[in-house]
Amino acid sequence: MSAPNKEPIVTAPTHSPFHQRLMHALRSWRRRAAERRRAHVDARHLAGMSEHELRDLGIGRSEVAGLLDRHR
Secondary structure (H helix, E strand, O other), X not given: OOOOOOOOOOOOOOOOHHHHXXXXXXXXXXXXXXXXXXXXXXXXXXXOOOHHHHHHHOOOHHHHHHHHHHOO
């Protein structure tokens, strides 16, 4: 009788601290870039709204810039 074949145990590679820091930095950069794009789209949308639409939201045109800056 022959011994049963045992397959080797495969473990996931561990990442070096440098690699982990690099991945964290890239994810942070990607998140900030997405936030900037979203803020730019929001600013363009608010700038394109009429006075009536802005009043429906409870804000005036002069408040738009301050609201956008506060959320950055």
